[in-house]
Amino acid sequence: MCRAYAADLVVFDDELTPSQQANLEKIVDRDVKVIDRTALILDIFALHATTKEGRLQVRLAQNEYLYPRLRGMWAHLASNRMGGGVGSRFGEGESQLEVDRRMVRKRISSIKRELARLDEIRSVQREGRYKSGTFKIALAGYTNAGKSSLINRLTNADVLSYDKLFATLDPTTRKLRLPEGREVTVTDTIGFIRKLPTTLVESFKSTLDEINGADLILHVVDGSSEELAYQMETVEEVLHQIGAERIERLTVFNKKDLLESSDAVRRLSETHPDAVLVSAETGEGIEELIERIAKVAASRDDLLTVVIPYMRGDLVAIAHKRCHIISEAHEEDGTHIMLYAPPDCAHMFAEFAS
Ligand SMILES: Nc1nc2c(ncn2[C@@H]2O[C@H](COP(=O)(O)OP(=O)(O)OP(=O)(O)O)[C@@H](O)[C@H]2O)c(=O)[nH]1
Ligand SMILES: [Mg+2]
Structure with a gap:
């Protein structure tokens, strides 16, 4: 031959x-x-x-x-x-x-040795993000599924997106402000591929750890791919391999604009009723995706009613930045707020519960 x-x-x-x-x-x-x-x-x-x-x-x-x-x-x-x-x-x-x-x-x-040194720096940064308690989202998916395009669409990041395999090797993290006001982070990562060589999985451990530390994994799938089922399976396998299978997951079918028929769209929503269909290219479905993200983030929250004295403006600021505020009123004894607070944040309001 x-x-x-x-x-x-x-x-x-x-x-x-x-x-x-x-x-x-x-x-x-x-x-x-x-x-x-x-x-x-x-x-x-x-x-x-x-x-x-x-x-x-x-x-x-x-x-x-x-x-x-x-x-x-x-x-x-x-x-x-x-x-x-x-x-x-x-x-x-x-x-x-x-x-x-x-x-x-x-x-x-x-x-x-050199990588371990760099990993230390990275883990300090990562720890900072953990400690801040911010809700963390990682994008994972088959190479060329549109992860970088999606983070760009969600956060106005300027991550390189190309029509080629493995355009992204290094993780990028950006902030995303949800409509309710709360800030979350989104991390774009390396793409997966069928039969990913084990030497690569080991070498890219610190990069893949970004996925492992997430609160929610958005599994980005090229909805127009003929090998869709196969690619999804591969991603599930790799997530398993790196120990990320226990993390909550939301399937995002991307490239909706490439699905010619409404039939194809219907089929996808029927076989994957929990998935979200979007197009990073046109922006279609992005709002719904953000809503779904907000819902997951909120499901971990505690509903609190608090009265914060005016001296503690810092707490009101935290409430606005980190929590989902249902109602807010300025009364004589302080700011009355009803809010959903994430688990690591709720304790700060404990003494002002009413
Ligand atoms: N038509 C269409 N093309 C898209 C969409 N999203 C991404 N693309 C294209 O798909 C190709 C791959 O996009 P990327 O964002 O680089 O994909 P990735 O998942 O980051 O890929 P790797 O970093 O290589 O793993 C690019 O040519 C994008 O322009 C979409 O919603 N519709
Ligand atoms: Mg990429």
């Missing part, structure tokens, strides 16, 4: 073992390159990594991938250079392999 198509490159849709790859390279013509799915995904990631952390995560995954394949690579080089097994050179090859391995191992641990 390589000859028939004059191929320069063969890509296998599955991961090849190092020896499979070496054997395949022996079969095809000399200048034809053989790579597997993981190597291809790693190459795409390497092209799209822009931040320091993103680049380090990719380099870690690349080196983890390389390590068990070093033998094959050396054997390949050796047979090219030496024109066929010269027995006396064998020892030399072995030691070269040892040197290579040691080098890659050293590189892996130095990248891991």
Whole structure:
């Protein structure tokens, strides 16, 4: 087939073992390159990594991938250079392999150290967000589903969105103010793909942790995709793999504008009655989505009636920023407020309950 198509490159849709790859390279013509799915995904990631952390995560995954394949690579080089097994050179090859391995191992641990340092900074930021008690939303979904377009639509962020796989590698967090006044955060993350290489899941752990720390996951699905069910399944699997399956989830079918018939729309709403249909492109359905988000955020709240003395203007400010206010009246003894307060916020009002 390589000859028939004059191929320069063969890509296998599955991961090849190092020896499979070496054997395949022996079969095809000399200048034809053989790579597997993981190597291809790693190459795409390497092209799209822009931040320091993103680049380090990719380099870690690349080196983890390389390590068990070093033998094959050396054997390949050796047979090219030496024109066929010269027995006396064998020892030399072995030691070269040892040197290579040691080098890659050293590189892996130095990248891991650097990543751990960056992760510390990130977890301080994340902790800050946790402590503030803000309701946190993470966007998760198959690559190219429209997560970045959706965060842009929801929060006026300027995240790059492209018609290509893995446009986003680094998480972005933006604030979203709900109509009732409460602020929540939305985080855009890396896309998932069928047969996501495990080296990648491990390397991108700190990025994926952003999903794990969320109060609500918006599972963004390309509603126009022919592989919709399959892609949804993949995302569920990865969420499971990273331990995020216990987090509340809301399915968002995106790209509604691409569904030609009202039939297709009806089918989706019938098979997934709890899902929301939107178009990040046209803005259709976004209001309903925000309403649904507000509902989930509010379901964790306590209904309180409080009288806040005028000296505690700070508490009134918190109420406006963090709570859903039902009614508010300024009386002689202070501000009378009826509000829904999130769990971590309710205690602040305890002493003023009426
Ligand atoms: N027609 C239409 N196209 C959309 C819609 N939302 C996103 N797109 C397009 O779909 C492509 C992918 O969008 P992104 O927002 O980059 O998708 P993503 O989920 O962030 O992708 P990754 O970061 O690669 O995982 C882009 O070409 C968008 O313009 C939509 O509602 N309708
Ligand atoms: Mg994206």
